[in-house]
Amino acid sequence: MAAKKWDSNKEIDYFREYLRIPSVHPNPNYAPCVEFLKRQAKDLDLPIKVYYPFDKQNPVVVLTWEGTEKEWPSILLNSHMDVVPVFPESWTHPPFGADIDEDGRIFARGSQDMKCVGMQYLAAIRALKEKGSRFKRTIHISFVPDEELGGRKGMLPFVSSKQFKLLNIGFSLDEGIASSTSEFPVFYAERTVKRVIFKISGSAGHGLLLMPNTAGEKFSYLTSKLMEFREGQVKRLKDNPELQIGDVTTINLTSVDGGVQSNVVPPMLTACFDIRLSLDIKVLEFEAYLDKWCEEAGGEIELDISRKDHIPPTVTDDSNPFWVAFKRATEELGLSTKLQVFPGGTDSRHIRKVGIPALGFSPMNNTPVLLHDHDEFINADTYLKGVEIYQKIIENLTNV
Numbered sequence: 001m002a003a004k005k006w007d008s009n010k011e012i013d014y015f016r017e018y019l020r021i022p023s024v025h026p027n028p029n030y031a032p033c034v035e036f037l038k039r040q041a042k043d044l045d046l047p048i049k050v051y052y053p054f055d056k057q058n059p060v061v062v063l064t065w066e067g068t069e070k071e072w073p074s075i076l077l078n079s080h081m082d083v084v085p086v087f088p089e090s091w092t093h094p095p096f097g098a099d100i101d102e103d104g105r106i107f108a109r110g111s112q113d114m115k116c117v118g119m120q121y122l123a124a125i126r127a128l129k130e131k132g133s134r135f136k137r138t139i140h141i142s143f144v145p146d147e148e149l150g151g152r153k154g155m156l157p158f159v160s161s162k163q164f165k166l167l168n169i170g171f172s173l174d175e176g177i178a179s180s181t182s183e184f185p186v187f188y189a190e191r192t193v194k195r196v197i198f199k200i201s202g203s204a205g206h207g208l209l210l211m212p213n214t215a216g217e218k219f220s221y222l223t224s225k226l227m228e229f230r231e232g233q234v235k236r237l238k239d240n241p242e243l244q245i246g247d248v249t250t251i252n253l254t255s256v257d258g259g260v261q262s263n264v265v266p267p268m269l270t271a272c273f274d275i276r277l278s279l280d281i282k283v284l285e286f287e288a289y290l291d292k293w294c295e296e297a298g299g300e301i302e303l304d305i306s307r308k309d310h311i312p313p314t315v316t317d318d319s320n321p322f323w324v325a326f327k328r329a330t331e332e333l334g335l336s337t338k339l340q341v342f343p344g345g346t347d348s349r350h351i352r353k354v355g356i357p358a359l360g361f362s363p364m365n366n367t368p369v370l371l372h373d374h375d376e377f378i379n380a381d382t383y384l385k386g387v388e389i390y391q392k393i394i395e396n397l398t399n400v
């Protein structure tokens, strides 16, 4: 049942309409999103373009509000259209119903991650246009597919396309995370994700022997080294309350495969680790450790490792005028912000990789972090407060 207070709020209606589109993995259909955004563009009187940097099933939608200084680098306001799967039986509201309760909580998959942000950008622009504002810099508002699976069908091919270059982007805003306190986290970097698979060969034979160089011994050695490293990171996090999870390296054993039967020593075991390197770790040095540990374990270990170096963080000092403008906007609003390293991966990394500064920011404070969880919600008041925050940020970013 809808709370009366929100019955005639146009922005809340648009937001709920967008939430009701089930653009959900594993096979999201983006056509209804594109159709909805075309209607939004019409209402906002803004031009809209649809690009297909990967294939026809994965559209990138861009609305544009042209500035007075057409040559100046533009501002990109990015959000993704896709959402992660749901287990409806765990929800107390239908996950694509966008129900609103008496307290103003709007329940839906994507209400935090991140259909809220996409619609807040548009709501802020609608309000600014109604006020008669005009800005120097051009603003592009992009809606991309496939972020939840790494952006390989969305932002990744888009940033290297000719069409993207023509947008002449100087700075980008993208998603952050809700905050359960009054503070607003602002993300300026991400850790580097490494998926490491060890294919460990060893002497095979009967389980009644004590053969040297078995895969099991090597596995045990490697695991102990990685777990020792992990312990050190757990301690760092515990000893320093200033540190967040994004500031340390995380290591987790995620799968183990191999073996034939209980009395046979197998010729191979495979172990996969999810490793996320913090910015203070030198990637090449860490990889050299892995090589060394494989040798120490007895060799004959094949390493399958996703080779990636750290992507330079977005500069957050006076040398970056966009950072200065963003910070000024939050100060004018009296918001308390905290710079952080994003613990997971977002499309910002693809944007930063091509040299464009990007900040991750989802203005939802005093809100439990429910992304990818059931009963995901945002409060309507928080949502509308966010629209005001974006107006101030847009005003600041587009005139520097």
Ligand SMILES: [Zn+2]
Residues within 6 Å of the ligand: 080, 113, 114, 147, 175
């Ligand atoms: Zn997201």
